Amino acid sequence: MAEGLSPQKKSHGFISSGGFKIAVLVVLALILLIPITMIRSMVRERGYRAQEAEQSIMEAWGSQFVLYGPVIRIPVIEREEIRSKTEKDGEKTEIVERNKTLWITPKNVEVQSDFSAQKKRRGIFSVALFS
Structure with missing residues (x-):
């Protein structure tokens, strides 16, 4: 009986x-991996x-919708005294002026508007799109 099982075992x-x-x-x-790569490529293309469709539609209707609150702009001149020591004159003082802008915004803004999407x-x- 053992001889009958061994040929089958050898063939498999x-x-x-x-x-x-x-x-x-x-x-x-x-x-x-081939279909997985194809699916990833399709998802990336979509x-x-x-993005292209969104940009195309937005170009036809205008750019992004941005809502700004009230802002106060105050031009400011900043003066700074710079003191330096020289060998000839002793101490020299120079005043430097810089033009800057101060922007003041409110802490809270309540806006009531009517627009439709x-x-x-x-x-x-x-x-x-909002109009």
């Missing part, structure tokens, strides 16, 4: 070996197309 020895199984797994993993589509992409 290579296929059931650990090295063959590992080689098959490596080949399958490499084959599966992201770029979404509408969605514009470009292909499969949509962008919310």
Whole structure:
């Protein structure tokens, strides 16, 4: 009886070996990398197309919607005395003037406005626009 089992075991020895199984797994993993790479490429391309569609729609309607609050701008002249010691005159004082701007903004701003949002589509992409 032992002789009857040994020919079957010899014929399946290579296929059931650990090295063959590992080689098959490596080949399958490499084959599966192809669709994964294609999917990543498509997702990246869709992201770029979404940005292009958004920029295209925004160019037709204007740039970004920005709301600024009240700001006070005060021109200021800053004077600084610079004292330096010289060998001939002793101590020399020089006044330097710098033009600066002081910006004052409120801590809190309450804005009441009336605007509506509408969605514009470009292909499969949509962008919310305010008017």
